[in-house]
Amino acid sequence: MSNFIRIVLSVFLLSGCTFASSQSMPYKSWYLGFSAPDYMEVWIETADVVDIQDHIYPRAMSGTASILTPPNNSGDPHGWPKRAGIGKGKNVTGADLPKQLYVRWQSLVEPQTYLMVIKIPEATREVMRKGENVFCAADGKWITGYRDSIGIRLVPGGIARVWVGGPCMTPIEVTTVKAVIDPRGPYEGKSGGEYDSLSDVSQAYVEKFGVPYDSWK
Template identity: 55%
Template sequence: MCKCSFMLKTGFTLVLALLLGGCTSGEYRSLPYDAWSLNFFAPDYMEVWIETADVVDINERVFRGAGSGIPATGYPRGLSKGIPAHFKGDAKGWFKDPGGKGRYVTGADLPRLVYVRWQSLAEPQTYEAYIEISQSARNTMLKSENAFCGAVGRWKTDYRKLLIVGLAPGGIAKVWLGGPCLKSVEVTRVQGTINPEGPYGGTSNGKHRPLSEESKAYIEKFGIPYGSW
């Protein structure tokens, strides 16, 4: 018999029962594919550090640490150094057809809730958001579509199994659903709140991760385009 241990996690208004350990083998899942992926990205130069992303599926199972670290972004590039003569990126608005970067939430059924806590390095500030995934969004994740896939050079049946979250200054979290061969469609937009504990749960004396020289120079020149997200 599978044994599970539980940990209690408290947010502003929501208490999550965090399931530690496996208890998913043999259980029914409604997915027509092996797993869906939780992906993140940030606008150009608006650098982000994800402290944690936790998922609650429709069976009320919690998957802690489903996301963390540096999300995808256009600029600065990963290997760029110093301050460029011309800034090629634009922080205003969201990317068209975003894909993000992340990993598969193995063993989870369709998502009901995503909790994410992140450092917005551009400000700096620490935010958290509770993102409810609607039934209509879950229906979209189950709908197959015939699409031409450039990666393999042929038509194939695909699903929107990428749950993509864009994180922007001001605590904005916007969500899309996409597929490897399908364009992303908007799902919802959430206004997050400031996490009262600060960065790293209050263990860093209020110090956030450092912003890169390139992003810092961009913000000093153009500012942070609040209201564009």
């Protein structure tokens, strides 16, 4: 096991899973979501949260990310979105705002298993606390909006880009992180190196066009 993995695991095992007794944010919970480019399917083994009170929330999110797989190779996985969606995820209930996120996921088109630590700076948490008077076109109302969601886009090659956003709010980019390969492979080595299969639609796209790694640099 690499030194990186030992350090990461040690950090996450230093304290138990307890709930924050008080919170520094003006809402009850925040949302953690994941997305992936068209056809570039991923499986999130775990997304663990460490909040600013050093409480740990393991598997705050796991499973599939939001993705489009249009038929007839009509989708376009290239590049980063101009306006990022928050993606598929869950509300992180009981936690304060995040200090670090630990994510281990499988990029099924490669296939490869990645892990990373995403550090959330205080400047980002200040953005998440700040309310803004915004107009929601969907219902024609002015509201006090908050960027109470963190969206992470996972792409092949182990790159992740992070945004904060919220209903009727313009997303703000936080950081781009390069993950490392987990040498244990999928499911921490418990699957004998076997990955889940791509869907037929995604497999057809990759076989014809390949994986556009250069578009995410």
